[in-house]
Amino acid sequence: MLPEYDDHFDWNFNRGIIRQKRIAKFIQTTLPKVIRKLRKIVFKDIVIGLFYLQPKKKIRVGIMGSFFYSKFYNTLIIKSKGIIFPIRPKTRFETASEINFEKRNLLSLMDSGFDKFDRFFFTSFNYCFPKEFIEDFSIIESYYLGYFSKYKNLKYIVSEQWIGDTNTATAIAILKIKGVKHIYNEHNFLSQQFLGHSNKYLMSMADSFVTLGWYEEGIPNLVKGASLFEFSVEKKHKKKYDIFTSVRLRTVKSNVIY
Numbered sequence: 001m002l003p004e005y006d007d008h009f010d011w012n013f014n015r016g017i018i019r020q021k022r023i024a025k026f027i028q029t030t031l032p033k034v035i036r037k038l039r040k041i042v043f044k045d046i047v048i049g050l051f052y053l054q055p056k057k058k059i060r061v062g063i064m065g066s067f068f069y070s071k072f073y074n075t076l077i078i079k080s081k082g083i084i085f086p087i088r089p090k091t092r093f094e095t096a097s098e099i100n101f102e103k104r105n106l107l108s109l110m111d112s113g114f115d116k117f118d119r120f121f122f123t124s125f126n127y128c129f130p131k132e133f134i135e136d137f138s139i140i141e142s143y144y145l146g147y148f149s150k151y152k153n154l155k156y157i158v159s160e161q162w163i164g165d166t167n168t169a170t171a172i173a174i175l176k177i178k179g180v181k182h183i184y185n186e187h188n189f190l191s192q193q194f195l196g197h198s199n200k201y202l203m204s205m206a207d208s209f210v211t212l213g214w215y216e217e218g219i220p221n222l223v224k225g226a227s228l229f230e231f232s233v234e235k236k237h238k239k240k241y242d243i244f245t246s247v248r249l250r251t252v253k254s255n256v257i258y
Helices: 002-008 011-051 070-079 101-107 116-128 137-148 166-177 199-205
Strands: 061-063 084-086 156-158 181-185 208-210
Touching: 070 084, 101 116, 137 166, 166 181, 181 199, 199 208
Parallel strands: 061 084, 061 156, 156 181, 181 208
Antiparallel strands: none
């Protein structure tokens, strides 16, 4: 009986009806949502693009070397109407080919009261002192002075990269001489809970220290904040042992002079 039933039943007709219903549903509900979303994305991109054409003197708060998610960057730009804006000067420069040992010898001059470690430390200046502060400094300083001269109304600079990037730190130092305040958004790791953490030194070098959420009484420039980095956890991990291990990655060896 089943073959006879199959012969008399128009399966293709039913498939066609189902397909038509799916197409109709897509056109009536899904397609308008997709179009609205695309319009929103395109409109936001156009608005962001227009802000990139604004004069530099409008920017009051610059973000330089902070690893924010692009969505949060765009929100800051749009809601502040361009007053908060990313600043991206170059941080890599052509290094001088020759070593100025005359200047290095001057830095290495020793005092009669030096002990063995002092003498070793000052002797190392001849060979290990970064070129950014001796041979290349005038080039780097000149570039940043020219670059920031366009930002006439800049009041604050936000940066987390300065703790590990020499030229970004130099740029911030130049801005601070010009009266710009430095807001340090805490880099994306927590170290406050460990003995020997470096936050106490970083706090004294920034005008405002914005944390990842923790707070400690008695620190006047501390601001309880959050991260704008795009954290993501792909899957949950079951805890097997009640042991927490913290290790420091080995730093890559490099020659700071050559």
